[in-house]
Amino acid sequence: MSSKKEDRKLNKSEQQQQQQQNPKETNQLQTSKAKKKQRRLRQEQQIEKLTSKIPYGISATLNLHKAIEITKEKVKRIAKECRRLNIKFLDREFDVSELDSCLYNQHSENHSAINDSKRVNKLFKEPKFYADGVSPGDVQQGWFGDCWFLSAISTCTNIPGIIETICVERDEQVGDGDWVSTVVDSQLFVKTDIEKNTSDIAVAKCKDPNETWLSLLEKAYAKIHGDYESIEGGFVSEALEDLTGGVASSFETSEILDIDRLWKEDFLNVNKSVLLGCARSGLGTVSGLVDGHAYSILGSAEYQGTRLVKVRNPWGNTEWTGAWSDGSELWTPESMAALNHRFGDDGIFWISYEDFLDYFNLYYRCRIFDSRWNVYSTWINYNVRPKSDGKFILNLSKKADVIIVLQQPDSRYFHKGPAYLYQLAFRVFEKGSSTYLIRSPYTKTFYPWGRNINLEIELEAGTYEIIPRINAIPNPDVKNDKKSDDTTKDETNTDETKTEETQTEEYGNQNSESTATTTQPTIESEFILRVMVSVLKHMKDHFLFLKIKKS
Incomplete structure (x- = not known):
């Protein structure tokens, strides 16, 4: 015991000597730390102020607030220009009067019974964005096979404020609606019967014959993904x-x-x-x-x-x-x-x-969140190969509930999907330990190549290492001229064919760099790691700070 006390005394005396020798450097270091702390607190206060009005159920991040403000400004600017020219807004980026470019991908061989488009004021007698708020009963599917997306919308209407937050700004006089940094005009696809001189709305619509929000929200979602074909077929979870x-x-x-x-x-x-x-x-x-x-x-x-x-x-x-x-x-x-x-x-x-x-x-x-959760995320380029080639460091100053998500880009942005299908997995280690604390769930599920993998865990204060592993096979819907699908599949391992011991080996020693040891081709792609950490609002002096970095 006495030797430990003496060591501490020596350490303190050494620190005092260093401070006396380099008082200028010491003061600069202390000033730098103080400034960083003040800057961090100001950022947290700004985020808390800006996101305090976001309703429960929406992930309240600073980026969301910025997107809302940009969107509002964009709509106001468009409305002002339309009034100056005395014309209705026409979305040149997604002009549905050009049927094929908005209905289908340019490579598609599909044909549609949809043969025309009309403005909202020609389809609805007394069009209103909201007639009497929003409710699950509003949602009625149209001609497109996007029940997964519409089911998610119907679910979201159960929590007040979610749809109203997504539908950021509008100016119904000039005919535009705006959602999630996307502006759309008021043209909608219809099926026109020339003989009967009738036009039926082909897109999703509200039960109220004069309510327009659902038709325009569906259109905005299609625009984000390029065309209506891109949102046909999907999972409710991804839409939510x-x-x-x-x-x-x-x-x-x-x-x-x-x-x-x-x-x-x-x-x-x-x-x-x-x-x-x-x-x-x-x-x-x-x-x-x-x-x-x-x-x-x-x-x-x-x-x-x-x-x-x-x-x-x-x-x-x-x-x-x-x-x-x-x-x-x-x-x-x-x-x-x-x-x-x-x-x-x-x-x-x-x-x-x-x-x-x-x-x-x-x-x-x-799983939905409110402002009591802090969200951290980072995109990385990652080499897909048998052993992991990177890790993330997670520092927690307090015990907290943590949700970790490893996610890949949405395949809807690719015609027929990306060139490769990726299966995501990761494990969490306490720093310095060779035995994993927890791993992402794996089941022989109906769709093992999903958009993300995640887990929720309560972690004590400390430092943790998150090590991803990503398997890949060529997408059978996309031609690969370099190598046949069968050959590459034989060389690509999946969890279904591995034992627990093999899987553990492939994660490698998390304290050293991993190297590929088989003939599997190295594939570089981009993935995102998101971490949600719970924060009690009254603990303002004890915020949880999280640092994520690639080693």
Whole structure:
């Protein structure tokens, strides 16, 4: 004990001697640290002030605020110019009067029954962006196969303010709407019958015949991805993630280990900490449930010992016909009043939790956030190869709930998808340890090449290393002239063919650089790591600071 005290005394005396020898350098260092701390606190205060008005459910980041301000300014500038010239706004970047360029990718061989476009004021008698707020019942799918996106919109309407935040600014007099840094005009696709002299809206529309927000929001989403074909077919989870900035996951209901835990953690928290969706795929159309179709989960309830799930079909009709469906003998005046339910072919129905798990084989979950969470992210170029070639350092000054997400670019931006399909994984190590603390989940799921992989964990204060690993196979929908798909697939390992020991070896020693040892080609691509850290607002002097870097 005495030797340790003496060592501490010596260290202190050495520090004092150094300070006496270099007082100028010491003062400069202290001043620099103080300035960094002040700058950091100012940034946090600015973020807190700017994001305080963002509604719950939207990932409140400084970038979101900047995007909103840029969008508002853009709309005002366009509206001013249109009034000066006395003409309606025409979006030259996404002019739907040029049918093929906005309907389909230029390489597509598809043909469409859509043959015209018209302005909103020619399609709606008394057009209004919002007629009476937003609700799940507003959403009605149009001609396009984007039920996954519309189901997500229907789900988001359950939380006040989400849709209103996405739909940033508009000027209905000149005919523009604006969402997520994208401006669109008021032209919409229609199917025109020349003989009958009628035009039917081909895009998604609201139940109210004069409400326009849904049609224009769908158009903005199509514009962001290049054309309407690019948003046909998808996962509800990814659309929820796009609309809220949350963290999405997809599961097969048959893979759930503890259904009681799932009910308590997710279904009883729907529209609170999570947004949910579901789908039926490859099982056929049974009891009114459509195969290959996505649905919204609007709520849940326990009534007299029965667990029930409230679901909606984005078509606005065609419902479940089994137990607890509309007209079922299980309904009583008391249960209808307790669950606030009315019969009608509006696409909304209740189904027991047990039947839900049996009849819907795909389940989507989006974890949503508010301003109590700090979000950190960084893009990297990463070499896809058997062993990891980089890591991220995570420093936590306090115990915290942490969500880690490894994500790849959205394949919708590529015709037929990217050249390679990537399977993402990562492990978290305590610094200096050779045994991983936790790894990203892996299941033999329906879509192993998903857009992201994530996990949620409570971590103690300390330093952690996040080590990604990315597997790749050539995309069978994209021609690869260099090497046949079969040859490359044989050389590319996947988790399904590996033992636990092999996987551990391929992560390598996280304290040293890894090198490729097989003939697998090295592929460079771009990925993003996002980390969400919970922060209690009253702990202003104890903010959690996170540093992420590639080693």
